[in-house]
Amino acid sequence: MDQFAAPVRERRRGLATLWVVASALTACAAIRADSADSHSMFACEPITLRMCQELPYNSTFMPNLLTHYDQQTAALAMEPFHPMVNLQCSPDLRSFLCALHAPVCMEYGRVSLPCRSLCVHARRDCLKLMEMFGVPWPEEMDCSRFPDCDESYPRPVDLLASTEPTDQSSMSVQRDYGFWCPRELKMEPELSYSFLGVRDCSPPCPNMYFRREELKFARYFIGVVSIFCLSATLFTFLTFLIDVTRFRYPERPIIFYAVCYMMVSLAFFLGFLLEDRVACNAASPGQYRASTVTQGSHNKACTLLFMVLYFFTMAGSVWWVILTITWFLAAVPKWGSEAIEKKALLFHACAWGIPGTLTVTLTAMNKIEGDNVSGVCFVGLYDVAALRWFVLAPLCIDVLLGMVLLLAGIVALNRVRMEIPLEKENQDKLVKFMIRIGVFSVLYLVPLLVVIGCYFYEQSYRAVWETTWVMERCREYHIPCPYQVEQTSRPDLVLFLMKYLMTLVVGIPSVFWVGSKKTCFEWASFFHGRRKHKE
Template identity: 85%
Template sequence: MGCATVSPVPACGARERGAVVLWLLLASSLFVCNSAILVDSAESHSTFTCEPIGLRMCQNLPYNITFMPNLLEHYDQQTAALAMEPFHPMVKLQCSPALRPFLCSLYAPVCAEYGRVALPCRALCTHSRRDCQKLMDMFGVSWPEEMDCNRFPDCDEPYPRAEDLLTNTNTTDHSTKAVQRDYGFWCPRELKVDPELGYSFLGVRDCSPPCPNMYFRREELTFARYFIGVVSIVCLSATLFTFLTFLIDVTRFRYPERPIIFYAVCYMMVSLVFFLGFLLEDGVACNAASPAQFKASTITQGSHNKACTLLFMTLYFFTMAGSVWWVVLTITWFLAAVPKWGSEAIEKKALLFHASAWGVPGVLTVALLAMNKIEGDNISGVCFVGLYDVHTLRWFLLAPLCMDVLLGVALLLAGIMALNRVRMEIPLEKENQDKLVKFMIRIGVFSILYLVPLLTVVGCYLYEQAYRSVWETTWVQERCREYHIPCPYQVEQASRPDLVLFLMKYLMVLVVGIPSVFWVGSKKTCFEWASFFHGRRRKESTPLSPFILHAV
């Protein structure tokens, strides 16, 4: 009995189905294919059952059932899908109309009758390899040895017919033209993630950036991590000192300078999050690699990681709140300088100040959570926003910070001008005039120490969002052959980011909180701390009363 090739749509009558059943029951162990081209395939599939085709590439074929193991000895469709993955770009780009039928006839062969296995014809293989050779060279894909065209039969009726597929089609010219254009970014299989996570990278869904960072080497990231850790400790110490000084004497810091305390608390939390990121390293910002599934370590996105979500909420909320509290500080200074409001009058507006300073950042944070825009930062180890999404960076970081800077600077200048006019026009006693001058100097110094780092951070964000696309294109160009994805066509500008830019950004984000210590840094603060420790020692050294000694 010889083996015949299977037609794309087998039609079986009742008599034929009965014959198949009888064959399955009585002659399963006796079937031998005497065709030389089918010996290996038939021996490999002496026992198999039909199953629906689940391979994405092989959907909508003239048949919808296959068998496993297939002709290339893949024992399940998941393994076959991984083996077919390098050919996905060529199939999508349609370098040859024969490629998809040829691949599916190997990886998902038709299941019609028990033991009846058909190899694709040599013409189908030859057309596929010839037409797609240039694209395979571009993607870095080699033609597997097990798919050598000489192994397949030279038959008159290809399966499916190559003549039908290639009618009126100059495939060589088509493939040549296909190479000469930009195909955009294709997500490598190493960076693909579970579709349920909702990740995206460079506009491609179910994809995530690589971890460690896609721009810097491991030793550079280690240096940056320790740099951020040291600066976060310094900022945490300064802001914590400011907050503890306030707790020693709460009545000392009244409006209009009370917002400095809340400003310090905000940046104390910001520095604490960065310090935690230093300790956690890549544990939160990155997903673990899975070598068994050809998956590399990728950046965490979205809110499915609870630790990442918590770090993001804390960092973003208090970063925005800190900038709003600075605006509130300039408002209180303006009210004290221009309309001449007293401390009690300003304090009556405290509820409005708190509602604005905590409410606006809260609304922005909730909006980002609803939009699922959380991203891991594998440089600092925290989770933030706008690290890979330029639109989110533009609207949820740059826009609020720029508005705060413009509003705060306008109010600050108006307040300083009003105080200077008071000093020049209204005669004051020598002591009061000196106090006013010192107050103006402190306002000016504090404002400069805050504005210079904040403006530097805004400048870093502006530079980053302007050159982000260039950096990403350069990265794709450098890694496309390694990842077996299309390389960019005619790259006009290639550039890599400098580590100094990111170090400057993190430094200024944290340094912004340090000016608070200069506001509380005075002789009075030293006396208060000395009194605090002296009173504590005196309290600890107080002898116990006879009643307590007797009770003990």
């Protein structure tokens, strides 16, 4: 047995050495590929790959679908498979690798893909040998990406077809190959980026939908509105600090609500000042990488902006619910200010604890995304699932709870006014209080419902917008174009402007609650007292 085992061990040792050398060459490929010039013009070129000599065709086209921009890069990527080809683990492996890395050259826009059966056979036959060396089957060679066909050689695929094939006699395989991440949008694997369901990929900056002049207008629009909201909420908070005893429960939650939207408007104002410096990653021309959207918690400034914006947005909606709860307790069970105030600790635990838990969860899940329209960072800008569960669901629950409690409280107060005889002065105060509650609630609910409507519209049409963008940019990026697109649409800038406007306008109603003669007298006495103190 030893006389047979020794040659096997020697062969394995030689294979291991060869595999290490191949891995080193692959590592060098990343460095050498960065210095390769990008192909701007289509041209056929003779095949120089050592593994792909003596094929039925002798010319290829670069870049291929694996974004190798020259044959030297493709050769280095194929190097780890040389031991498998030399050992002849599968008769289909060499044909499959060459069809993928050095596709047959046709006219511009028609690149051949290997048949799925060729990939399946090669993978099945060589998988055990690859497992022996601890090498997984590469994700970019997933067999589900390739067309179904019976031929041993690759069939041509029209990658630049738009919606209908122009030549009915064409041999092109008509199917949708999904989204292939362009080289310009590729990101390092350790960053855990994702775009259109593809890992290690990120959306382009400044924006994939709007022109620069449109973004500039939107940026200034958001900046001006954020200043108005910041001024209104700051005035409300300062009015409270002048006379803390004036705003007791059930009115006290309005102050915390104003503080929340003061922080929200401050975050948007910082986004206006920072422009794209936080929401976008800088371009790397030497590595053929364009500017891309920041994702995850790797960027500290983006993470901080996200935590402030998301936490206080959710906290503001929770304080709205608590405000309706305090009004309900005052109107229905007739709780006094002291009785409601005893529950203040519970109110604060819910108002700050629930948003805090959601914020930490999103940060741990790396769901942070740069908003290259407003310059801030938020969640659900490209991830529809995160938008549904972490933005739409909490806001809808808060609105429903608040409306039910608000209506119940108003009905109870109206019953008190109708059934219990009150003095003229007290009845007028009750009517004014009900009117203030109604006006404040309308000024809060209408903008928030518009924001929720914008989010629903956005998540419904997001897939159509993305498909349209891929169809418009596939030629530029040299990636497969969508096949048989049923609907195309581009988002309207007005929708985004309305969303940002209503997100910030929600905080302004707090100033109407403190806007009264009493507030004017308090500010006048405050300034008068400071002047006397200086004298």
